Amino acid sequence: MASSLLRLARRSRQAYPSFLTPLSRPFASDALVETKPGEIGMVSGIPEEHLRRRVLIYSPARTASQQGSGKVGKWKINFVSTQKWENPLMGWTSTGDPYAHVGDSALCFDSEEAAIEFAQRHGWDYRVKKRHTPLLKPKAYADNFRWKGPPDTKN
């Protein structure tokens, strides 16, 4: 959410260079009010038990079966929610956790810092998982014809 707002602001700045720039300022005037961690959660009427949730900030890995890198590098928040059960009437999945789908479907950040800041403002007890990036090894088509030592007798 935060990141999409930011992106919107950035885009508007590109489109209307000078006279609309004040719009991209943060909503709260930070000169006067200092937001404390967890305040947003408290003022937005979130039930007590969800105020100090343990969340996990991570960057989803590339799907193993696909090569495209469009979705790589995003940051997400996992609410570690497993309170689910199969509805005995219809076989649908029910959940008792209002945050069950929030992390998966709604929260996506461009950077680790943005995700951390978001979690802090909501007062969540967060843990950040390191992001793994691939090593780039220079390759050459000519390697196919390189002398690779005596042939493998195993196969």
Added chain:
Amino acid sequence: MTVLQACEIAGVDIPRFCYHSRLSIAGNCRMCLVEVEKSPKPVASCAMPALPGMKIKTDTPLAKKAREGVMEFLLMNHPLDCPICDQGGECDLQDQSMAFGSDRGRFTETKRSVVDKNLGPLVKTVMTRCIQCTRCVRFATEIAGVQDLGMLGRGSGEEIGTYVERLMTSELSGNVIDICPVGALTSKPFAFKARNWELKGTESIDVTDAVGSNIRIDSRGPEVMRILPRLNEDINEEWISDKTRFFYDGLKRQRLNDPMIRGPDGRFKAVSWRDALAVVAEVIHQVKPSEIVGVAGKLSDAESMMALKDFLNKMGSNNVWCEGNGPSPNADIRSGYIMNTSISGLEKADVFLLVGTQPRVEAAMVNARIRKTVRAAQAKVGYVGPATDLNYDHEHLGTGPQTLKEIADGRHPFSSTLINAKNPCIIVGAGVFERNDKDAIFSVVETIAESAKAVRPDWNGLNVLLLNAAQAAALDLGLVPESGNSIESSKFIYLMGADDVNLEKIPEDAFVVYQGHHGDRGVYRANIILPSSAFSEKEGTYVNTEGCAQTTVPAVPTVGDARDDWKIIRALSEVAGACLPYDSLTAIRSRMRTVAPNLLNTDERQPAIFSYSLKPESRQEMSTVPFGTAVENFYMTDSITRASKVMAQCSASLSKK
């Protein structure tokens, strides 16, 4: 560096089918065509070396038209299967045809059809979908090290197959499902079970061996639907073993969901948690502290092992250990039980000496690294142990400790290879822990390491390859029993998921508590069952064989009335009147910090600081008993994999006799 790689660095994604960053370059799909200035024709960027001053255009009408032409040829013989294809939704061909495909075809003849192949119980083939990218062939020969797959025929009769009808006999065969850019190779157990957009991915780690491969658990509602690998260059690159990928159906079978007490008639009766814990607490107070024994299982996380040790210590007993660590584990020097070279460090070695270990079945991902090194740098491999099938060239030096002695004395021809090596790497299997002469064997191995200069400030080539996910954390936490044979004289045994302890050694009159998630061997002997959650349902810390602490993330809810392991022990401690001073995951982790701070630095390898040189000299005599095999059946090693149907099929059809 190729043009495609250069574009990748510049942040331009080029469509591809045959190119894979971990396989050799084939250059046969032609999807990666780009326009290069001053070149008359479009150029296949995956095979073209990037040269200084080259001007590459990836998004021009020429490049687009060239790719559209390629796509039209690829789709010519590709069936319109997407609605019934398991790859649908995560298919490279599907995605790229959105950008480069035409909305109508000019092909009017009948489509080619190819007979499906039977590759075994894991990989399903629909060969008409194949676009002949040959990724699976290259994967099988280069990474898995089996020559099972190949290309047959020419022209439109070209097809992928095994030359004669046979199964794919690799422990990494499941990875061809991932690398297949279309739906030609898909997962057989997952076939038609779910669509991938219904699944919720949870990034967790694998616990079926000591490698700790990074995985993504895909779940739908309360059910684990499949397991996929996740990139981690230091541990599993982007592959996982077949056991890791397909054992998940074991998570749904044979589960314990209620606390149960064995009645006088020998049958289990479900009871409430309150009653079950009260019974355990009553019995534990009736026995002498020295007769209390606790055994942590292969799949235990560090938190629950900490709680178990603290609880039994409070009850006055110090006989707590983790199965697989042998009767007298040595937890004093950390370098004596972890892989000091680190898994990715194995690539720098040039000579390997495997002592009593068959990495292919013990840790398939470590074996893939060794194979990679052997292939890339022609590293030599010497192997001491029973004859085995490693999928790379190796020299079988001998079967028993006698050979080690010869190498240490320099009488063996391999010792000169070791001494001349730049980065020698010695890997001792954890099966040696079970031997009575393990100290003697380790001291001989240390002599070999010394003469080969395997332990230097810039290189540590003396390794132990562990077998189970819990082993390293157990030794880090100091789960060392007071005496090696305490189980024979015990009256109260707490099995925390331990199924492979010597159950027949337990005395008849002993009271056995089994806390675990699967009805496996331990349950047959148990007097009381406390159901706990499996690794996919809890948050737990595991240390892998190279000493890297990682945490699992819960993906699905637990079954029935099961609880997390550490919570059960915490509750029991309160009922037994020896209350443990922590009641949250954060609190138990801060207790772990005082014992083994490395367990809290997750996702980061903690190398051992002191080397073996501080170890007291051993006066043990080495026996002449040859080394055994630590893992008899690769597919069934723990309670979850033994409950899995797919693993049973695999061991029936694929295990080599």
